[in-house]
Amino acid sequence: MSATDDGLGPDTPEQRSGPEAGELQLRKALSTMNDLEPPRDDLFVQRALIRGRARTSRRRNTVLGTAAALVVVGAVGTAWMANHSASPSTASAGSAASAPKDLTGAAGGSENGSGGTPQPLGNTGGVGREVAPSVVPPARETSTWFGALSSPQTMSFDTVEQQLVTRWADVFSGAYAADASAAHLVVTVTRHDPTLESLVRGAMPSPGDVTFVVVEHSYAEKARVLQEIGSEREGWRSKGVEVVGLSMDARADVVVVLADEGASPGLLARRYGDLIRVVPSSAVPTDKLPDGSTLPPL
Structure with missing residues (x-):
């Protein structure tokens, strides 16, 4: 069938050489891409x-x-x-x-710094325990060895006392103030021990604030006797001896026993010899407090 048969007329040379629609779109897209700026570094x-x-x-x-x-x-x-x-x-x-405060200290203590105030004993036989239901405390605290005296030297000694009674119980014996101001102390020992003396001197404000004196009885020996008498209080009572109080006197190197021996004087001394000193005392309570003051009037 010829081109003239479809009614469109014959194909002209211009029609045969013209671009198709798809080709035009492709050329248009390519021209648009050519206009884009290439990426830069x-x-x-x-x-x-x-x-x-x-x-x-x-x-x-x-x-x-x-x-x-x-x-x-x-x-x-x-x-x-x-x-x-x-x-x-x-x-x-x-x-x-x-x-509650201990009324008398671990080993008592007198106001002259020699540790001579006896400790009261309760009915239980223990040392330094009071069984009275109501007890008026002393007006001021007392230390173990120096009583009511207080100074930089006594406070310095208190810092090493526990070491002395535990580590050197067989060498250390006690301590007391050499004067009323407690500016100079005396430490009693059974023999000179350089380590012990160095420890005490090092604790003092000045090394010359303490002097060491050799005595016969050690702290361990006196503590054993003190504890033994206190624990056997009921036995002593059955023998007619009422033990009222106990303490250590460092100056005299003895255990002070405050007792009412009644009809059996010298019974304690015969057993313990010169290791103790018996101070006669009535077992009947007085109107005085442990520090020596009197009760206020009712």
Whole structure:
């Protein structure tokens, strides 16, 4: 069938040589691509810098946030521990403040610093325990060896006393003030021990504040006798001896026994010899307090 048969007329040379529609669209798209600017290296560098800075900023914010959280947690934990650790100390301080004071000290103590005030004995036979339901405490505290005397030297000695009676119980014997101001102390020992003497001198405000004197009886020996007499109080009572109080006298190097021997004088001395000194005393309570003062009138 010829071109003239479809009614469109014959194909002209212009029609046969003209571009088709698809070809025109392809050429148009290619021309548009030719107009685009090719990518440059500086644009890639700038974009990489922007992205790197953003990533660094995010990391920095994360680190700072974590550090701040740790600081807050640490502060809260420290405050909690401080509060809980302070509570037992406060309770202990309150218990110590409310606890009754020992009326006579560990080994008694006279006001002349020789440790000669006897300790009262209770019905239980223990040393230094009072069984009276109500006891008026002394007007001032007394130390073990120096009584009511107090000075920098006596307070310094108190810091090493526990070591002396535990580590050197067979060498250490006692201590007393050499004068009324307690500015100079005398420490009694059964023999000279350089380590013991160095410890005591080092605790003093001045090394010359203490003198060492050799005596016969050690602290351990006197403590044993004191404890033995106290524990056998009921036995002594059955023999007619009422033991009222006990103490150590460092100056005289003896155990002072305050007792009412009644019809059996010398019974204690015959058993313990020169290790004790019996001071006669009535077992009937008087109107005087342990520090020598009198009860107020009713």
